[in-house]
Amino acid sequence: MQEIKIELTKNPKAKPADQSKLGFGKIFTDHMYIMPYNKEKGWHDPRIEPYHSLELDPSAMVFHYGQEMFEGMKAYRAEDGRTLLFRPDRNIARANNSNRRICIPEVPEDDFMNALKTLVSIEKDWIPTAPGTSLYIRPFIIATDPFLGVRPSDTYLFMIILSPSGAYYESGLDPVKIWIEDDYVRAVRGGIGEAKTGGNYVASLKAQMKAHEEGYSQVLWLDGVERKYIEEVGAMNIFFKINGKVVTPMLNGSILPGVTRASCLDLCRHWGMEVEERRVSVEELVAAARDGSLEECWGSGTAAVISPVGALRFGDEVMEISSGGIGPVSQKLYDTVTGIQTGKAEDPFGWVVEVK
Incomplete structure (x- = not known):
């Protein structure tokens, strides 16, 4: 398991005051996880750093051939203060199944789990506590080779971002x-x-x-x-x-x-x-x-x-x-x-x- 380099933000965002208006996937926390891949080093140099925009070449293969995968998970705050994930091993296994199907190198399971736990631990104060709310977790991988040709990329970025969210449907549990x-x-x-x-x-x-x-x-x-x-x-x-x-x-x-x-x-x-x-x-x-x-x-x-x-x-x-x-x-x-x-x-x- 690789050690994660951590850089904390010096300008934390204000957290949502009204958890009834979170919506879904609209607000993002202070930090993100990122780990690059190339053929020489494999997955390497994982880090957590302040949430920021990405700079990609216009010819990056993800834009042209759609080689990317993503996952969806949640973290919860229990009444006793514990921070909980639900079956993360199943999401990791499914992510690597997606990777195999679309020719993305698999992410080692221990690195994936360590990334989830470390990022969520850093951002645990972002987990909402109102009924029906959670911290949505979005791991994803994109192909980054600057190349116009149909083949698997040689370089990738694996990232995780987090979003405090309410119900997916505005109607909640209404049918x-x-x-x-x-x-x-x-x-x-x-x-x-x-x-x-x-x-x-x-x-x-x-x-x-x-x-x-x-x-x-x-x-x-x-x-x-x-x-x-x-x-x-x-x-x-x-x-x-x-x-x-x-x-x-x-x-x-x-x-x-x-x-x-x-x-x-x-x-x-x-x-x-x-x-x-x-x-x-x-x-x-x-x-x-x-x-x-x-x-x-x-x-x-x-x-x-x-x-x-x-x-x-x-x-x-x-x-x-x-x-x-x-x-x-x-x-x-x-x-x-x-x-x-x-x-x-x-x-x-x-x-x-x-x-x-």
């Missing part, structure tokens, strides 16, 4: 409305859908705009080949409760393997619920909504944690779920996951990592 997209596609098996990289998100913008114009919060994607199987929401994995069973689309190479998704599955199985990871067709979903067997629907993700879905629209059909309210499983998952994350609930799985 959201989801548009099932049947025109555009986001990813296909064999593509980069399972990697957390910007290309997946820019591919979603056109449909996202269409959904917003129709009054829907997010897009639920169908598979890119047959256009009939449910995959994931733009910012979340998706779950259904059908005839008493918890059902979610199986990971198939075009779906992001969410950390919160895995946590929901672990918890439901721990509670003795029947869980299925399988293909779910949109026709099955419509039929279940019509006959009343679609009992609940929710999304899961780091940003939103658990987001109950009150309505789905496919074509001209609007499917109201749980009478437009929050279902009991959604509520229990939200209470349990956030309880573990903030140290209020028992952590029988050892998911929480304390930052000293």
Whole structure:
């Protein structure tokens, strides 16, 4: 594990006074982590320094060929004052899976974890304490070679920035409305859908705009080949409760393997619920909504944690779920996951990592 050089700011920013107005991803803390890579030294010279703008060559490969990856995590302040991370090992593993897929050198796990803990420890006074708030953590890597040609870069920057944030959706835990997209596609098996990289998100913008114009919060994607199987929401994995069973689309190479998704599955199985990871067709979903067997629907993700879905629209059909309210499983998952994350609930799985 490499030693991190630390330079603290001499001009600290004023911290937000009203935590009810944090929003999401709009405010950034005093410091950032940065570690460069080249073929001769590998990942080297990690440092924490005052948050600042970057200077990159206009020909830097990230601008032209999109070779970059990012992650999303959170830090929490427990009532007893401890600073907690939630399953950071899973995010590190997923980051390196993304790196492998888009030909970025893997970051050593111990260096990654040390970077997270050290930066969060320095910035722990930025962690908000109001209900529903957290310190959002954004690790990312960009290709920096000044070269116009399609190949993997020889140089990279690994960075981490932090943002005190409120709820991802302004409506908080109020059920959201989801548009099932049947025109555009986001990813296909064999593509980069399972990697957390910007290309997946820019591919979603056109449909996202269409959904917003129709009054829907997010897009639920169908598979890119047959256009009939449910995959994931733009910012979340998706779950259904059908005839008493918890059902979610199986990971198939075009779906992001969410950390919160895995946590929901672990918890439901721990509670003795029947869980299925399988293909779910949109026709099955419509039929279940019509006959009343679609009992609940929710999304899961780091940003939103658990987001109950009150309505789905496919074509001209609007499917109201749980009478437009929050279902009991959604509520229990939200209470349990956030309880573990903030140290209020028992952590029988050892998911929480304390930052000293």
